[in-house]
Amino acid sequence: MNARERSIWNAARNRRALIAARLSRRDMFRMGLLTGAGWLIHKNGLSAWASGGPPVSPPTRPFVEAMPIAPILQPVAMLDPPPQTEPLPGEARTRAHQALDRFPPTVLYESHARAGEHSFHPDLPTQTIWGYEGMFPGPTIVARYGEPVLVRNINELPDDNGGFGMPSVAPHLHSGHQASESDGFPCDFFEQGQFYDQHYPNVLAGFLREFPPNGDPREMQSTFWRHDHRLDFTAQNTYKGLAGFYLLFGSLDTGDETTGLRLPSGEFDVPMAFADKVFDENGKLFFDLFNTDGILGDKFTVNGKIQPYFQVHPRKYRLRWLNTGPARTYDLFITDPRTMRTVPVTRIANDSNLLPAPVIQDGVRLAAAERADVIIDFAPYAGQSLILENRLPQDDGRKARTILTPAGRGDALVRFDVVLPAVEDSPPLPARLLDLPTPDLSEVVQRRTFRFDRRQGQWTINGRIIDCDTVDVAVREGTAEIWTLQINAGGWSHPIHIHLEEFFILTRNGQPPPAHEMGRKDVVDVKVNETVQVFMKFRDFTNRYVMHCHNVLHEDHAMMLRFDVVP
Amino acid sequence: MKTMTRKTALAALAVAPVFGYLATRKTTETKPATRPIRREPFRAGYFPNVAMQTHEGKTVRFYDNLLKDKIVVINFFYSRCGGLCSPVARNLAQVQKLLGGRVGRDIFIYSISLDPGHDTPAVLREYARNRGIGPGWLLLTGRPEDVELLRRKLGFTDPDPVVDRDKSQHAGIVRYGNEALQRWAACPGEAKPEWIAKSILWMDWPKAMKKGA
Numbered sequence: 001m002n003a004r005e006r007s008i009w010n011a012a013r014n015r016r017a018l019i020a021a022r023l024s025r026r027d028m029f030r031m032g033l034l035t036g037a038g039w040l041i042h043k044n045g046l047s048a049w050a051s052g053g054p055p056v057s058p059p060t061r062p063f064v065e066a067m068p069i070a071p072i073l074q075p076v077a078m079l080d081p082p083p084q085t086e087p088l089p090g091e092a093r094t095r096a097h098q099a100l101d102r103f104p105p106t107v108l109y110e111s112h113a114r115a116g117e118h119s120f121h122p123d124l125p126t127q128t129i130w131g132y133e134g135m136f137p138g139p140t141i142v143a144r145y146g147e148p149v150l151v152r153n154i155n156e157l158p159d160d161n162g163g164f165g166m167p168s169v170a171p172h173l174h175s176g177h178q179a180s181e182s183d184g185f186p187c188d189f190f191e192q193g194q195f196y197d198q199h200y201p202n203v204l205a206g207f208l209r210e211f212p213p214n215g216d217p218r219e220m221q222s223t224f225w226r227h228d229h230r231l232d233f234t235a236q237n238t239y240k241g242l243a244g245f246y247l248l249f250g251s252l253d254t255g256d257e258t259t260g261l262r263l264p265s266g267e268f269d270v271p272m273a274f275a276d277k278v279f280d281e282n283g284k285l286f287f288d289l290f291n292t293d294g295i296l297g298d299k300f301t302v303n304g305k306i307q308p309y310f311q312v313h314p315r316k317y318r319l320r321w322l323n324t325g326p327a328r329t330y331d332l333f334i335t336d337p338r339t340m341r342t343v344p345v346t347r348i349a350n351d352s353n354l355l356p357a358p359v360i361q362d363g364v365r366l367a368a369a370e371r372a373d374v375i376i377d378f379a380p381y382a383g384q385s386l387i388l389e390n391r392l393p394q395d396d397g398r399k400a401r402t403i404l405t406p407a408g409r410g411d412a413l414v415r416f417d418v419v420l421p422a423v424e425d426s427p428p429l430p431a432r433l434l435d436l437p438t439p440d441l442s443e444v445v446q447r448r449t450f451r452f453d454r455r456q457g458q459w460t461i462n463g464r465i466i467d468c469d470t471v472d473v474a475v476r477e478g479t480a481e482i483w484t485l486q487i488n489a490g491g492w493s494h495p496i497h498i499h500l501e502e503f504f505i506l507t508r509n510g511q512p513p514p515a516h517e518m519g520r521k522d523v524v525d526v527k528v529n530e531t532v533q534v535f536m537k538f539r540d541f542t543n544r545y546v547m548h549c550h551n552v553l554h555e556d557h558a559m560m561l562r563f564d565v566v567p
Numbered sequence: 568m569k570t571m572t573r574k575t576a577l578a579a580l581a582v583a584p585v586f587g588y589l590a591t592r593k594t595t596e597t598k599p600a601t602r603p604i605r606r607e608p609f610r611a612g613y614f615p616n617v618a619m620q621t622h623e624g625k626t627v628r629f630y631d632n633l634l635k636d637k638i639v640v641i642n643f644f645y646s647r648c649g650g651l652c653s654p655v656a657r658n659l660a661q662v663q664k665l666l667g668g669r670v671g672r673d674i675f676i677y678s679i680s681l682d683p684g685h686d687t688p689a690v691l692r693e694y695a696r697n698r699g700i701g702p703g704w705l706l707l708t709g710r711p712e713d714v715e716l717l718r719r720k721l722g723f724t725d726p727d728p729v730v731d732r733d734k735s736q737h738a739g740i741v742r743y744g745n746e747a748l749q750r751w752a753a754c755p756g757e758a759k760p761e762w763i764a765k766s767i768l769w770m771d772w773p774k775a776m777k778k779g780a
């Protein structure tokens with residue numbers, strides 16, 4: 001049987017299993033078997049691939065394994081050779097650290113990009129992935145404001161890529177306010193056997209001018225993630241597993257539910273990384289190397305497992321939801337399978353930023369690289385199960401559909417089983433979370449418009465073809481600008497990410513943004529024919545950064561722009 | 568220059584004009600001595616091994632003769648194209664120069680005609696002559712259904728069926744890859760030739776796989 005036949009056979013087997021079991025829709029939903037289209041599996045798991053369609057993943061049983069939680073990366077006592085401002089002998093870094101002396105690192109880490117063995121599901125073979133410390137997701141880095149971090153990144157990836165992947169890396173700390181040379185600028189990649197020190201000062205923005213020496217307290221951030229950003233290979237390398245969380249705590253969001261905002265903490269603060277994947281007929285992770293539009297998976301992983309269950313206590317939890325991509329947009333709902341009713345969640349943060357006040361939401365929409373921190377109270381559901389499902393259907397890499405699937409007919413991601421004993425709860429959520437600065441439009445020195453487009457299969461920004469050696473935009477450090485992000489044509493949507501700073505969305509199609517976008521963000525999902533105005537500041541650091549589409553297939557095919565912050 | 572290691576050479580590449588750097592490498596043998604990397608089953612059967620005609624009048628097998636064990640650069644074009652084909656062809660001509668003697672030795676450029684009914688080997692030969700297309704860069708034509716299969720397999724498609732059918736709106740991207748290493752990417756055909764050449768060299772053989780390394 002060839003690959004294509006095996007793929008068709010898998011699809012047929014999936015459907016036969018569904019019919020043979022004589023299950024009702026509700027049964028199927030409870031069992032996590034349905035997808036948006038109502039099939040047991042997606043008809044088109046993966047992109048507009050080749051002749052005859054994409055591979056279809058082999059069947060997997062839902063909710064058979066517990067959702068793992070990535071371990072916390074442990075610091076090292078010392079680094080040899082010790083970090084220094086100028087690049088070390090043998091180090092791949094080409095530029096001096098901008099702020100190492102100002103914020104000397106108090107916590108040191110080694111982070112190894114390497115191959116490791118991983119099981120996505122017991123029905124699929126254990127296989128080699130690439131990850132930080134060989135894990136997917138990689139270990140979480142837990143950091144604190146005022147405790148600068150230095151990470152020595154070491155590339156230990158093998159030559160043999162198992163079918164896709166580039167053993168050359170540029171680790172990026174997404175949402176971090178850090179100097180260019182520590183940002184994972186996509187062209188600062190380094191090769192096998194090389195290392196590269198990155199300095200994360202964990203400092204509030206504005207420390208240089210407006211709020212010396214430690215920055216503006218209103219700039220506080222929380223949920224970051226780190227992922228590979230290797231130019232042209234970000235999609236392959238992150239899909240292969242090079243992604244993980246980086247959590248930043250401070251005086252409000254303390255990581256202790258008896259202090260600060262008293263948010264659910266410790267074991268009740270749970271990072272959840274979503275990644276949709278496709279597996280070939282042998283059950284091995286598959287990446288379509290010849291797709292430039294956007295890859296969609298037909299298997300939904302959470303923290304590296306396909307459709308896990310998660311046992312919880314009947315109390316409040318903080319769930320940190322992250323869409324790691326590559327291309328799919330989710331609209332996440334928690335559904336009570338007994339009633340098919342939606343259980344609302346309380347959103348406290350988007351991307352890395354706490355909202356001014358909690359926002360109650362039924363559905364949480366996340367484009368690639370967007371994040372939502374939500375509070376859910378499991379207390380009313382003791383002894384029951386709830387299902388987290390994606391109700392936003394999407395058929396190709398261009399955009400999601402516009403109409404949601406009904407409750408109970410989405411793609412089940414996780415089953416929460418409220419089976420653990422009752423324990424003490426965290427206090428009620430405060431009515432106010434974070435007082436944000438108001439964008440001061442009088443500071444604006446420049447307005448720029450960026451049109452995201454496509455010309456004969458080539459992704460463009462303002463009609464231009466981008467490369468790393470060309471400075472597309474120069475902005476002055478310490479100034480503010482309004483950037484207008486536009487999609488005028490083509491029927492595509494693009495989640496646009498800007499490095500260095502969080503921005504405010506001033507308007508979305510001329511209107512103020514919805515409540516959950518009122519805080520700051522670093523990714524904005526610009527949909528078909530939309531125009532979004534954002535208020536950007538460029539503070540504290542200089543040199544080169546990027547803005548790009550975070551549909552990583554678009555990004556890898558040059559939908560990226562280099563902006564340089566100049567003194 | 569003889570003692571320049573690959574690492575320092577790459578570092579030089581990052582700062583020096585690509586042209587000068589490449590000119591110094593002409594004598595370096597870069598073909599893989601062995602093939603320690605095992606192709607994944609899915610990849611092994613992926614590329615159609617269809618018969619194609621070159622502008623030099625030869626019949627070749629797409630996988631066996633053109634892809635296997637090679638670093639390749641692939642785009643689609645057609646001789647009567649009035650749009651993007653010319654600027655991309657000009658760029659590839661520059662890329663060929665920038666890559667120096669490696670084109671034709673272990674790096675190969677393939678431009679596949681989307682108009683095989685018109686673009687016979689003779690027409691392509693004429694096209695090649697007019698544009699100074701040198702050795703190691705093949706213009707390819709074949710049966711229309713084979714060309715279409717390659718176009719789909721190599722991902723030169725558009726999800727909009729109207730656009731996809733319209734030759735004049737064909738994908739202007741350039742694929743580059745190392746077949747043996749299963750490494751593939753693409754860049755816009757209108758990117759700067761220096762940039763395209765640099766990208767292609769990311770596909771280079773690891774040190775251990777070079778003869779004499």
Ligand SMILES: [Cu+2]
Pocket residue numbers: 493494495549550551554555559
């Ligand atoms: Cu995009």
